[in-house]
Amino acid sequence: MSARKPVLEIRGLRTQFFLREGIVTALDGIDLTIYENESVGIVGETGCGKSMTAYSILRLVPHPGRITAGSIKYKGIELTTLDLDRMRSVRGTEISMIFQDASTALDPVFTVGSQLDEVISLHQGIYEKVALEKKVVEALELVRIAAPKEVMEMYPHELSGGMKQRVMIALALSCSPSMLIADEPTTALDVTIQGQILKLLKALVAKTGSSMMLITHNLGIVAETCDRICVMYAGRIVEDAETFELFEHPRHPYTAGLLTAFPKLGEKKDELSVIKGTVPDLMNPFKGCPFVDRCGKAMDVCSKHRPSRVEISRGHYVSCHLWSGGEPSDG
Amino acid sequence: MRLRKALNDKLLAWKMAGGVRQTLAGILERGGRNPMVVIGFTMIVIIISIALLAPVLPIADPTQQNLEPGQQLLSPSSENWFGTDENGRDVFSRVIWGARVSLTVAMVAVVVSMMIGIVLGLTAGYFGGKVDYIISGTIDLFWTFPPFLLALAFAAALGAGLMNVILAISISYWAGFARLMRGQALSMRERQFVEASRALGARHWRLMFTHVLPNCIAPLIVWASIGVADAITIESSLSFLGVGTKPPTPSWGWMLSSGILYLGNAPWISTFPGVTMVATILGFNLLGDGLRDVLDPRMKGLRR
Numbered sequence: 242m243s244a245r246k247p248v249l250e251i252r253g254l255r256t257q258f259f260l261r262e263g264i265v266t267a268l269d270g271i272d273l274t275i276y277e278n279e280s281v282g283i284v285g286e287t288g289c290g291k292s293m294t295a296y297s298i299l300r301l302v303p304h305p306g307r308i309t310a311g312s313i314k315y316k317g318i319e320l321t322t323l324d325l326d327r328m329r330s331v332r333g334t335e336i337s338m339i340f341q342d343a344s345t346a347l348d349p350v351f352t353v354g355s356q357l358d359e360v361i362s363l364h365q366g367i368y369e370k371v372a373l374e375k376k377v378v379e380a381l382e383l384v385r386i387a388a389p390k391e392v393m394e395m396y397p398h399e400l401s402g403g404m405k406q407r408v409m410i411a412l413a414l415s416c417s418p419s420m421l422i423a424d425e426p427t428t429a430l431d432v433t434i435q436g437q438i439l440k441l442l443k444a445l446v447a448k449t450g451s452s453m454m455l456i457t458h459n460l461g462i463v464a465e466t467c468d469r470i471c472v473m474y475a476g477r478i479v480e481d482a483e484t485f486e487l488f489e490h491p492r493h494p495y496t497a498g499l500l501t502a503f504p505k506l507g508e509k510k511d512e513l514s515v516i517k518g519t520v521p522d523l524m525n526p527f528k529g530c531p532f533v534d535r536c537g538k539a540m541d542v543c544s545k546h547r548p549s550r551v552e553i554s555r556g557h558y559v560s561c562h563l564w565s566g567g568e569p570s571d572g
Numbered sequence: 573m574r575l576r577k578a579l580n581d582k583l584l585a586w587k588m589a590g591g592v593r594q595t596l597a598g599i600l601e602r603g604g605r606n607p608m609v610v611i612g613f614t615m616i617v618i619i620i621s622i623a624l625l626a627p628v629l630p631i632a633d634p635t636q637q638n639l640e641p642g643q644q645l646l647s648p649s650s651e652n653w654f655g656t657d658e659n660g661r662d663v664f665s666r667v668i669w670g671a672r673v674s675l676t677v678a679m680v681a682v683v684v685s686m687m688i689g690i691v692l693g694l695t696a697g698y699f700g701g702k703v704d705y706i707i708s709g710t711i712d713l714f715w716t717f718p719p720f721l722l723a724l725a726f727a728a729a730l731g732a733g734l735m736n737v738i739l740a741i742s743i744s745y746w747a748g749f750a751r752l753m754r755g756q757a758l759s760m761r762e763r764q765f766v767e768a769s770r771a772l773g774a775r776h777w778r779l780m781f782t783h784v785l786p787n788c789i790a791p792l793i794v795w796a797s798i799g800v801a802d803a804i805t806i807e808s809s810l811s812f813l814g815v816g817t818k819p820p821t822p823s824w825g826w827m828l829s830s831g832i833l834y835l836g837n838a839p840w841i842s843t844f845p846g847v848t849m850v851a852t853i854l855g856f857n858l859l860g861d862g863l864r865d866v867l868d869p870r871m872k873g874l875r876r
Contacts, residue, residue, distance in 0.1 A: 299771055301770060301771060329773045348787070350595055359587065359778075359782070
């Protein structure tokens with residue numbers, strides 16, 4: 242385990258939005274390490290900063306947002322201070338991203354082939370027609386599109402939703418990045434196609450040896466696809482553990498709440514359990530734990546001090562006073 | 573490295589053209605089913621082809637005066653289809669040669685103002701912020717004046733002549749294109765395919781010209797079509813007022829104005845160029861309005 246090389250190391254990442262009404266802290270001290278050949282799932286509710294983490298890594302935080310603190314190291318290169326030209330060559334070649342809705346992420350006026358051409362020629366410097374076509378066909382075959390030569394000539398509107406997502410994955414993988422960020426890649430698809438796409442993603446990651454960061458709000462998806470899961474809440478990672486460990490021993494009350502809220506097959510319930518309350522306003526900086534108002538086990542210290550991140554067992558990190566103050570860590 | 577960059581640039585231009593071509597193909601395909609587009613397009617094609625063929629058509633020299641007694645102000649006949657004017661020149665031939673001037677001025681002016689508009693509007697809309705603030709301010713400054721008044725002022729300052737008229741119209745007409753382009757770019761840059769392309773490492777100018785611009789081309793075409801009609805009106809009005817093209821170059825506006833004196837006994841001198849002008853403008857307006865209907869997303873379902 243310790244021999245694994247980290248691909249991406251995020252330390253204390255803070256991204257803030259400077260609005261007229263005040264400062265919104267979208268990400269507040271994210272610590273995350275993704276190792277080689279590892280799939281990490283980022284789970285959390287809408288607005289907790291999952292996508293913002295991805296945008297911050299690629300340095301594509303939309304205006305008026307800015308990374309204000311922390312470091313993002315990709316294979317030892319500091320991304321937060323990298324000059325724009327080199328950052329551009331990182332995007333696509335080193336770190337690639339798949340978007341939620343492929344039907345809006347593909348340019349409607351270009352054929353599939355010419356969109357792939359663009360990325361390949363941009364990053365690999367191949368301009369010759371025959372060589373380009375070969376590369377495009379390879380990329381499409383990789384995502385198991387049966388008739389790549391025909392699909393190449395098609396416009397996005399001629400393809401089905403699943404096919405479009407495959408093309409999007411082909412685009413993202415065409416320059417064999419070491420790190421793939423998938424931002425809710427299956428949300429816009431129906432369940433059957435979801436399964437296919439996830440299987441494909443998993444197989445591709447294994448085949449190309451790249452790491453994957455899968456962003457979703459669906460615990461079922463991460464359980465199937467990822468080696469490790471990070472649970473995010475209000476711009477922080479509250480729990481980070483191996484998939485099996487997290488599902489068996491959720492330590493943070495929020496994670497535990499999420500897991501009980503998730504209905505299981507064969508279980509009879511009249512009412513689904515919910516976590517009461519709403520997400521705190523990110524405009525007001527909070528001193529303590531962001532989950533305190535909704536937490537059933539809140540103590541006095543929770544609203545006063547911010548919980549630190551502790552490793553309670555090997556590779557299982559939690560940010561909660563229940564574990565840092567109450568019980569000693571056994572890792 | 574430099575060679576590769578040059579190649580890359582070439583590829584970019586080619587791609588941009590490809591995107592534009594695709595949009596145009598779509599417009600043509602859907603436009604073919606709209607009667608307004610078909611009629612307008614046919615009218616324009618007929619007028620343009622006659623204008624283009626003017627040098628080879630068996631018509632009189634439009635500048636050839638015939639000062640022999642009894643050759644002036646002749647009413648339309650089999651010899652002079654549209655009659656002759658006060659200098660004995662064939663009105664029919666002058667209307668056709670005048671079309672060349674009017675159409676050239678209008679189309680070149682529209683293309684020039686469209687290019688200015690695209691570059692400025694795209695820059696403003698894509699980058700936003702301070703750049704947008706400055707460019708938008710300039711656009712609004714020009715937008716405050718009716719294009720005709722502005723063109724009149726410029727034409728008066730520059731003096732008569734073909735190039736000056738084109739310049740005057742371009743300067744006064746680009747603001748509309750820029751405004752349109754800015755609005756389009758503003759909404760396009762937020763679209764996910766632009767974001768996706770950025771996430772895959774594309775540069776600003778690549779995003780602007782290969783992803784934003786081709787997706788904005790449709791409304792520009794509509795605006796350009798109606799713009800040509802506007803420009804013909806402006807050009808004729810300028811010539812009518814004597815600040816447009818210089819005589820003896822045949823121009824519709826100038827013919828209209830010189831025919832006024834003889835409106836009582838030789839109405840054909842003004843009428844025929846006037847009718848032709850109306851037909852041309854109608855053609856471009858029909859095409860523009862038809863295309864607007866065709867490209868309106870709400871109409872898509874109905875027309876298909």
